[in-house]
Amino acid sequence: MPLPPAKSRSRDLSLSPGWCGRAMRCAYEYVALWFGLGVLGVMSLVWSLLAIPLHDVLPKSLANPLGRWAITVMCRAYLGILGLVGACRFDIQALDALRGEPPLVIAPNHPGLLDALLVMSRLSDLACIMKVDIVDNVFLGASARLAGYIRNDAPLSMIKQAIAELKNGSHLLLFPEGTRTTRWPVNACTPVAALIAGRARVPIQTVFIESDSAFLSKGWPLWRRPTLPITYRIRLGRRFAPPQQASELTAELERYFGDQLRNGSLPPAAGRRAQAASAGPGPS
Secondary structure (H helix, E strand, O other), rough: OOOOOHHHHHHHHHHHHHHHHHHHHHHHHHHHHHHHHHHHHHHHHHHHHHHHHHHHHOHHHHHHHHHHOOOHHHHHHHHHHHHOOOOEEEEEEHHHHOOOOOOEEEEEOOOOOOHHHHHOOOOOOEEEEOOHHHHHHOOOHHHHHOOOEEEEEOOOHHHHHHHHHHHHHOOEOOOOOOOOOOOOOOOOOHHHHHHHHHHHOOOOEEEEEEEEEOOOOOOOOOOOOOOOEEEEEEEEEEEEOOOOOHOOOOOOOOHHHHHHHOOOOOOOOOHHHHHHHOOOOOOO
């Protein structure tokens, strides 16, 4: 068979290394994605199986601290593995400044599914308000119940439990948006954080979670491959005094989150940039 012209052969050979590199990169990203999700699933399931009998036999005074400590250890180990395989870069040590602080409502924005894990990996004395489908999840439910995390399906009971946790000296993790961000830079905030902080007479510590990827944001399927590595960065924001009027503080929180995230230390992911451009300038 005759060979193609020399010029054509040269072009094919010059493209080959680039194609090979892209294919290897794609394969690596898929392996890192499924490896990371698999590790998290196995760790969560194993601890849940241990947490079931511990929840039944231990008094709450022992079960809750043990459950929260174990979740912190697992989250930190999981993030360490993601960093070790080159899937993610984490700059989240700013949370360490909150250890040993008096009770606070810790209020981050909520761009993706890993947000709670990022916070829990640095803070162990932490109560958390969780969606009911997470508390009932086979992988996460037993460990959440052992840790004494609070279900969000009964608002009055949720608020009473949250206030009790704060009065007992714990921090409370609560996302003011109520769900993952769908309207960059921040969703409309719910009044729950301000209401709990006002009744418990504790401050609200704002926290900013930023990433250069929309990985696991609202609508991102678990099987969709992200571009790696992903950078996550956390910085502490303003601490708001316990409010007199929950509605006023809620509006102020929403404005503050919007202003700070638009001028964040990381550029927003491509999807969020497009969303911001189509939406135009936000409220002042």
